[in-house]
Amino acid sequence: MTERRRRYIRMYALVWFVLAVAGDIGLALGPTPPFQASDLASSQSTVIKILAVIAWPVFSAVVATIAFTLFGNRVAPHEGDIDPGKLRGDSRPQIAWISASIVIVLSLAVYGTVALASDQPGAGISTTSASLRQPASPSDPLEVQVIAQQWWFTYRYPTYGGVETPQLVIPVGQKIQFHVTSLDVVHSFWFYALGVKADAVPLNDNVFTVTPTQTGTYRVQCSELCGLWHGNMNADDAMVVSSSDFAAWIQQQQAMDAPILKYLPAYSHTYEPNPPAYGT
Numbered sequence: 001m002t003e004r005r006r007r008y009i010r011m012y013a014l015v016w017f018v019l020a021v022a023g024d025i026g027l028a029l030g031p032t033p034p035f036q037a038s039d040l041a042s043s044q045s046t047v048i049k050i051l052a053v054i055a056w057p058v059f060s061a062v063v064a065t066i067a068f069t070l071f072g073n074r075v076a077p078h079e080g081d082i083d084p085g086k087l088r089g090d091s092r093p094q095i096a097w098i099s100a101s102i103v104i105v106l107s108l109a110v111y112g113t114v115a116l117a118s119d120q121p122g123a124g125i126s127t128t129s130a131s132l133r134q135p136a137s138p139s140d141p142l143e144v145q146v147i148a149q150q151w152w153f154t155y156r157y158p159t160y161g162g163v164e165t166p167q168l169v170i171p172v173g174q175k176i177q178f179h180v181t182s183l184d185v186v187h188s189f190w191f192y193a194l195g196v197k198a199d200a201v202p203l204n205d206n207v208f209t210v211t212p213t214q215t216g217t218y219r220v221q222c223s224e225l226c227g228l229w230h231g232n233m234n235a236d237d238a239m240v241v242s243s244s245d246f247a248a249w250i251q252q253q254q255a256m257d258a259p260i261l262k263y264l265p266a267y268s269h270t271y272e273p274n275p276p277a278y279g280t
């Protein structure tokens with residue numbers, strides 16, 4: 001290896017190292033995404049941070065390689081031909097590249113799978129039948145149904161007589177079991193602050209559990225292109241409130257909804273589209 005080449009590799013390593021370390025310090029100490037309002041959201045922030053810290057040095061290596069290939073490898077006319085080095089037949093960089101890729105990909109796959117499994121025990125498509133439940137004990141999750149339809153969301157609370165509301169209000173510190181379904185096309189329920197996004201599919205009951213940890217007013221929106229007014233399918237009035245405020249609110253909703261409740265279909269985890277879109 002010529003002295004020029006050694007200097008070149010040392011310079012490359014130094015630039016990569018500085019880029020990687022500076023970026024990683026920034027990522028580790030910098031602000032996390034502003035979705036911290038639930039148990040799920042905090043663990044997602046941690047996962048995103050760890051993935052970013054691992055990915056940044058790889059990204060820096062790619063950028064440094066492109067920069068050095070473009071600018072560092074130039075040859076002045078008077079220098080004549082130089083040997084650029086060969087990868088073929090040199091197993092060291094090949095083995096290093098393949099082993100590093102295997103280690104990074106496999107460890108991220110294991111980490112991601114474990115994090116996902118521990119966040120969402122029992123999540124997925126529900127097979128239980130729906131029923132109007134008695135008010136939950138504090139340890140029981142509060143069931144809240146999200147019904148997507150062109151082009152808004154409504155919410156039903158089976159614990160409170162199946163009352164349906166256009167606004168989402170949930171109590172802080174209480175485990176909430178969302179049941180997401182749709183009346184027409186595929187939508188997606190995205191409650192950014194809670195760190196949850198769930199597909200709303202007709203005739204499917206998509207279940208996930210989350211415990212909100214901060215009171216506040218939040219945005220929910222549809223994140224699946226669902227027709228002409230998809231862009232308007234959002235609301236800034238989803239609220240996480242204290243349990244006494246929730247009790248007062250749900251009582252008020254029940255009183256308001258009482259005259260029309262009998263016209264609603266019975267509470268169910270899915271609803272037949274009307275007119276039926278499936279079969280005849």
Ligand SMILES: [Cu+2]
Nearest residue numbers: 187222226233
């Ligand atoms: Cu939608």
